[in-house]
Amino acid sequence: MTIxxxxxxxxxxxxxxxxxxxxxxxxxxxxxxxxLQGTVVAVGGGTKDEEMVLKVNDEVLxxxxxxxxxxxxxxxxxxxxxxxxxxxxx
Numbered sequence: 001m002t003i004x005x006x007x008x009x010x011x012x013x014x015x016x017x018x019x020x021x022x023x024x025x026x027x028x029x030x031x032x033x034x035x036l037q038g039t040v041v042a043v044g045g046g047t048k049d050e051e052m053v054l055k056v057n058d059e060v061l062x063x064x065x066x067x068x069x070x071x072x073x074x075x076x077x078x079x080x081x082x083x084x085x086x087x088x089x090x
Contacts (some may be wrong), residue, residue, distance in 0.1 A: 003072060005044040005079060010054050012038040012062065012078045012085075037061050037089070038078065046082075054082055059089040 005011050015035045039059055046052035054060065067080030 003042055005042055007044050007047050008050045008082045009044045009079055010040050010082055011042040013041050014038040014078055034064065036064060052082060054085060060085045061087040
């Protein structure tokens with residue numbers, strides 16, 4: 001990974017959106033629900049006030065409008081503060 005988040009930020013690869021069909025009708029990509037789950041692929045070093053508790057490969061849940069979307073080498077990622085992550089899946 002060539003992206004290294006700073007301070008208390010984490011880089012997350014969102015889980016793929018689920019493809020749903022309703023009575024044989026396929027819902028287009030633009031109408032799909034945005035995933036709220038993903039995998040941490042890089043973490044910052046934390047700050048003096050906030051220790052970094054997330055680790056690479058943690059499966060996490062985050063808020064619907066959390067983070068900033070970015071694309072790198074054809075993959076979509078979210079970068080957000082550690083405090084925007086609401087849970088780690090065990």
